[in-house]
Amino acid sequence: MAKITFITQDNETTVLEANSGSVMELAVQNNIAGIDGDCGGVCSCATCHVYVDPQHTDKTGQASEIEQDMLELDDDANEFSRLCCQLEVSEALDGVVLRVAR
């Protein structure tokens, strides 16, 4: 079981627990504002953009080249940006804090 914290643009904090699926799916199922996941998780729409807490980047690892290519052209992206459809829920993510970009 991994505990995942979302902080929205309105500074609303939601802590969720999950075993499987993607972080985007978890956020959409729980109506986290700013995570739309329009494309269903195939890395096409960039509507699941989050900033990983700088202390937690070891939990999430690096974005793939395809994901980086998407983020590179997002005006709001920074070095902590991830598309959370590309984050699989696992023990490794336990405790991660994600700030929603939109």
Place this chain on the structure above:
Amino acid sequence: MKKSMLSDPFEKARENIGYGNMDDQGDPVTMLLRLKDVRKTAHNWKTFQSGATPGRIVVPSEVNIRDVRQIPFEVDPPEHTDYRKLVEPWFKRPLEKEYQAKLTQQINDIIDEVLQLDSVEVVEEFSLKLQSRALTLLLNVPYEEAKTWIDWGTHVFRSEGVALDGDKANILYDYIDEQIERADKAPSDDLYSVLLAAEVNGKKMTKEEVKGVMILTFAGGRDTVINAVTNSIAYFAEHPESLQRLKDEPEITGNAVEEFIRYFSPLTHMGRVVTEDTQVCEHAAKANSRVSLCWASANRDPKTFENPNDIVLDRKINPHVGFGFSHHNCLGATHARQILNILISTLANKVQSIDIVECQENVETLGEFKRKVGYDSIRVQFHPR
């Protein structure tokens, strides 16, 4: 070659030089063919603008048949941002359960209708009807309104052999004017009324601006949805095993929708006007010339997509640009995705197989390239489960 196949006419040019050229009514277009170039150019609105003369970023150009600016489509940031923010919540309504329930009912009904018939001409008798009925939900107008739009036929902007027809376009523009007047006199909860009551960039929306949004909504979602739906039917006709797989594994339906959008690329490309002398793909692009972002070619770029010419129903990573890219990405995408999602699951549950009786391909000529985008007509037989 299978009848449902859409080949990739851009392969050699994309690989060798990265662009192609086409003339368009004396206003030539440099077509960008590689995914990375297409994305970068779509993102760079300062050098590659949408807010040019109305109609000029469309290929074929609509400069001679349209003066009204489509909104937010033909506006650049920063003005674009407020328009987009205004309309976006409305165009996300397809995510609501009630909207989806109504759309499911519509699609169930039309599939039940065609299952009763000996044979069906898909473009006119299925896709156009489905698209028009679904549009009543997007506009939040009475279902009966769809009949008017179906009666216009598929070629509301086109006549046989002529890419653009001003008289036919006027049918739509006059209709929208009437509807705006109606909504102005007796406001309701439809899109016209909501827009008329809205403020943007600190000012009340004018009728001209409302018309701009409505033309975009009608025009952007007509041929594109019709092509996507028709191509889906043709594909399932030749791939009954895919229909079966989607029945057995409904969880991959979302992936299949994205893959159809990538493979079919219902809109081949979209233009931009160059604002300063620059380079695209090591090719000089002069100020006031046109480039286009060729979504159809970018979506077959083998640098990103493995087996780009195959439909892989459960493709996991699929960063396609079938709905465009960056701030001008398709406003109707949420609606379109719901249509395809519900269409695929309903077909998988109700239809055993589909036979193609005869078909006439719709092939676009784009300078040196010829691209099949769908069908002018395709007659099929649906067989129930």
